[in-house]
Amino acid sequence: MAYKKENDTSFTLGAFPTMELLRKKPEKVKKIYLHKDLTKSEDIEKIINLAQKYNIVCETNSHLIENISKKDNVYIVAEFEKYIDKIDKNNQIVLYNPSDMGNVGTIFRTALGFGFKNIIMIAPCVDYFNPKVIRASMGAVFSLNVVVYDSFEKYVADFPKIDKYLFMLDGNNILQELNVPSTTFALVFGNEASGLPADIKKYGTPVFIRHSNEIDSLNLAISASIAMFKFSK
Template identity: 45%
Template sequence: MKLYKKGNDQSYTLGVFPTIELLKHRPQNVVRVVVHSSIHQNRGYPMIQELCQQYHIPIDVHDRTIEKLSPKNNCYAIGVFKIYTSPLQQAHHVVLEHPMDMGNMGTIMRTMLGFGYKNLAIIKPAVDIFDPKVIRASMGAIFHLNVAYYESFEEYYHAFSDHEFYPFMLKGAKNIHQVHSHQCHSLVFGNESHGLDDTYLNYGQSVFIPHHEEIDSLNLSMALGIALFHFSKAEFEGKEVLREDV
């Protein structure tokens, strides 16, 4: 088995938890699971065995493959799967223009899932979402999401012109605290280094997140987390939600 390269027709997870997420949510795409001989000490292994048996997926024990593909020593499982497409649904969307950072992309996917956003539009050129580094950074959240690439923002805009659009820009006309949405919307974010250009002022209601002047801008994944929290507040109000002990 070779290291992943963009354009391959297969990719793989790195780690027990992302592999379990793959098996739970995309079993139809899984080719096989490769495990390390010491995986028996990992408490997630029984779940991998159960899911592989349920979906008739072979498990191979092959230490050299694990050691070759994993950059870390604590990887006990790799899930090999076929690259797939997942069209966007008519629901709330996150739109990213030219995202290039793999770690940011994985964090964004996990944050989206945490706030109930399961549709991600990506404007090319952009990072490859099926790179194992992205999958690992997402902790398997990618397998819950519908993700689609578009050649241009205009292509995406025409496909979902019935959405409310909220481009996040420093030149945004409204403070996020003054903006509320009650229908399907698209939250639009620019590249990590240069954000959105002024043409996005022509799409929907531009928004800015206020912060102290000591910094010039927020990190993309941080800004997106704040936006998702704000726009999903109505959904979580009055509900019992999972809380982490501090």
């Protein structure tokens, strides 16, 4: 019973993301599973109390936890129904074909920290309900609006007017010198290995985060976080 992308449900691994899920989407939780070796702590007590409040069953099932989490030291897991989000009218983060689960989770965490709640992913991309992404996000995914589009063109068709800043190694605008816009905007980041395709330059403002030529590029999560820092007020 390992997690699969096609499943209707997914899992939070460990106390921190489980607590975030219970706080933000309690109505989606189906069951909480406890490992037989779980030692009760203040956090665990809080989770069990919240589960009681929402009439969520807590069941001891070490086998399921070990199956879902593989080698990690995980002692509490929640199973929840996947759900569909909607983007609101605020600023957006667009991830074009992101392929690394750790990067996507880390970007979610930073996005929530800097007040960016709308995340658009262009497929093919990481499954953002994968337990590893949820864990890397420290549960931030439950506070964000995440939507997947089939193509960048379909995304542009839905949001034609928002100012799009395209982060590219050959961007002719330097982030360090850029004035942050007062209008609504989207920050767009490419795939870890291949970046953004050149032909989407026409949709926005290409931006380069200036760095020395001693490195090829910055890591994706690092680039996105620096850009969010700069663009957040």
